[in-house]
Amino acid sequence: MIARLPRLHAVTDDRVAAxxxxxxxxxxxxxxxxxxLAVHLxxxxxxxxxxxxxxxxxxxxxxxHGSWLVVNDRADVARAAGASALAxxxxxxxxxxxxxxxxxxxxxxxxxxxxxARAAExxxxxxxxxxxxxxxxxxxxxxxxxxxxxxEAVSGGLQVVAIGGLTPGNADGALxxxxxxxxxxxxxxxxxxxAGAVRAFLAVLPAVxxxxxxxxxxxRAVPEGTTLRGLLAQLDLDPRAVVVEHNRRIVRRDxxxxxxxxxxxxxxxxxxxxxx
Amino acid sequence: MATAVTASVVQxxxxxxxxxxxxxxxxxxxxxxxxxxxxxxxxxASGAEVVTVAVRRISLDRTKEEGILYHLDPxxxxxxxxxxxxxxxxxxxRYARLARxxxxxxxxxxxxxxxxxxxxxxxxxxLEAARTLAKEGFKVMAYTNDDLVTALRLxxxxxxxxxxxxxPIGSGLGLLNPYNIRTIKSRLGVPVVVDxxxxxxSDACATMEQGVDGLLMxxxxxxxxxxxxxxxxxxxxxxxxxAAYLAGRMARREVAVPSSPTAGMLS
Numbered sequence: 001m002i003a004r005l006p007r008l009h010a011v012t013d014d015r016v017a018a019x020x021x022x023x024x025x026x027x028x029x030x031x032x033x034x035x036x037l038a039v040h041l042x043x044x045x046x047x048x049x050x051x052x053x054x055x056x057x058x059x060x061x062x063x064x065h066g067s068w069l070v071v072n073d074r075a076d077v078a079r080a081a082g083a084s085a086l087a088x089x090x091x092x093x094x095x096x097x098x099x100x101x102x103x104x105x106x107x108x109x110x111x112x113x114x115x116x117a118r119a120a121e122x123x124x125x126x127x128x129x130x131x132x133x134x135x136x137x138x139x140x141x142x143x144x145x146x147x148x149x150x151x152e153a154v155s156g157g158l159q160v161v162a163i164g165g166l167t168p169g170n171a172d173g174a175l176x177x178x179x180x181x182x183x184x185x186x187x188x189x190x191x192x193x194x195a196g197a198v199r200a201f202l203a204v205l206p207a208v209x210x211x212x213x214x215x216x217x218x219x220r221a222v223p224e225g226t227t228l229r230g231l232l233a234q235l236d237l238d239p240r241a242v243v244v245e246h247n248r249r250i251v252r253r254d255x256x257x258x259x260x261x262x263x264x265x266x267x268x269x270x271x272x273x274x275x276x
Numbered sequence: 277m278a279t280a281v282t283a284s285v286v287q288x289x290x291x292x293x294x295x296x297x298x299x300x301x302x303x304x305x306x307x308x309x310x311x312x313x314x315x316x317x318x319x320x321a322s323g324a325e326v327v328t329v330a331v332r333r334i335s336l337d338r339t340k341e342e343g344i345l346y347h348l349d350p351x352x353x354x355x356x357x358x359x360x361x362x363x364x365x366x367x368x369x370r371y372a373r374l375a376r377x378x379x380x381x382x383x384x385x386x387x388x389x390x391x392x393x394x395x396x397x398x399x400x401x402x403l404e405a406a407r408t409l410a411k412e413g414f415k416v417m418a419y420t421n422d423d424l425v426t427a428l429r430l431x432x433x434x435x436x437x438x439x440x441x442x443x444p445i446g447s448g449l450g451l452l453n454p455y456n457i458r459t460i461k462s463r464l465g466v467p468v469v470v471d472x473x474x475x476x477x478s479d480a481c482a483t484m485e486q487g488v489d490g491l492l493m494x495x496x497x498x499x500x501x502x503x504x505x506x507x508x509x510x511x512x513x514x515x516x517x518x519a520a521y522l523a524g525r526m527a528r529r530e531v532a533v534p535s536s537p538t539a540g541m542l543s
Contacts, residue, residue: 215336216333216334216336217333218336235336237334241343241345242334243331243374243375243377243378245374248370250373250374250377252377268333268374269333269334269336270331270332270333270334270374271331271332271334271343271344271345271378272329272330272331272332272343272344272345272355272357272375272378273307273329273330273331273332273343273344274305274306274307274308274309274315274329274330274344275305275306275307275328275329275330275358275360275494276305276306276307276308276328276330276358276360276445276446276472276494276495
């Protein structure tokens with residue numbers, strides 16, 4: 001169980017990933033979705049270097065809002081970009097092999113049907129992306145399986161993100177079938193107002209409560225899922241110019257991204273000032 | 277100019293603390309200056325390499341002063357973090373560890389204050405913190421009172437330097453007990469750096485004449501009417517006092533002895 005797994009997943013396809021304005025649209029969605037949103041970079045149209053460069057720009061846009069970056073299939077890119085999770089397609093690497101590259105990331109597997117779901121669980125996946133719930137333009141010819149595909153995936157106990165033709169208006173069936181959250185491509189990226197589309201989805205999804213933590217002696221509400229690195233980004237602080245103490249323990253710069261905040265945490269951010 | 281002359285005449289070894297050699301025996305603080313530009317010019321005029329800094333919370337609203345590293349080049353100065361404002365060993369150790377995490381060096385100017393009015397040290401807390409931090413690999417420079425036994429204990433605790441006061445912090449009262457300072461210097465193996473109390477150049481000179489290894493000051497510069505000129509004066513006074521100590525002063529006599537020949541006078 002990943003307590004901070006976002007509820008709404010904005011998945012790119014080749015057209016979106018290679019198209020103009022993807023980072024700007026992701027930033028607008030993140031501002032609306034905060035820690036409730038994950039953006040999945042899914043493309044086969046870009047080579048490794050271009051994909052990593054895009055992943056880094058996406059992460060920089062998402063992180064200040066506590067939104068996740070999930071990289072699909074490319075475990076190396078996910079790790080190098082500092083993504084929050086890795087999602088493997090049906091023909092992607094085995095989970096155990098992906099973990100050799102990115103040992104610290106949650107790993108998702110796309111599944112169709114009960115047999116694939118059980119195989120993914122046995123392989124060690126942390127959560128599942130299950131579809132297609134409805135017919136979708138991105139997978140022409142794939143059968144629309146309805147909420148049943150979610151039920152089959154959920155029965156193994158992992159968190160399931162439903163995918164396939166979902167909109168704020170038709171997501172209730174997947175959610176009643178036990179989906180943790182929903183994923184969409186066109187309903188988000190093709191929307192005239194992507195931030196408005198995010199808000200419309202989140203309105204039908206379970207709420208993500210903010211955390212209250214103490215930073216330098218002051219109470220502060222931060223989005224659930226915020227890490228220390230995310231907190232510094234929200235405060236517009238350069239990690240190189242500040243020393244971070246988290247619940248009385250010093251956290252090194254390279255540990256900031258992996259340190260998630262919990263309710264009631266006490267954070268001290270210090271630096272050098274004039275003194276005798 | 278002055279340094280060039282000094283260097284050519286004075287046979288001295290440099291100040292070495294905790295295995296590191298420093299280019300000046302004068303160490304200066306960075307607090308209480310009316311503005312950062314003045315501070316930077318005063319630091320430069322002082323010729324100091326070691327400058328002290330304090331560890332404090334960063335201002336989250338970003339409307340207040342930025343950190344000191346926006347004004348000081350850490351490649352040009354050696355940053356000596358202090359634990360000023362700490363009243364327990366535990367607090368001082370916490371600040372020391374945070375300071376080390378900033379990544380500049382393992383030196384710490386350890387202060388554990390015992391009294392708010394005089395800012396005199398809590399000797400028990402100071403020794404406890406010094407012992408623990410030295411074991412953790414810190415190069416501890418301990419601010420203490422001018423007491424020989426405490427100084428000896430601090431050396432035993434593993435301090436890299438012991439820093440007795442000339443007079444209380446920020447008082448500008450000058451060197452109150454030269455005998456105590458001389459005694460401490462004569463009995464310690466580690467460097468003795470007098471910290472606090474110097475008010476003007478003659479205080480700095482008199483302190484260095486006691487044979488101590490270095491001198492640390494802040495308020496005497498920051499609160500001078502012209503901090504940059506005072507920094508220059510302190511640099512000369514520190515060098516003068518050091519040179520006079522090395523030269524060895526003449527004996528004191530209770531009678532006058534003429535400097536000019538008594539022979540050859542006109543009849």
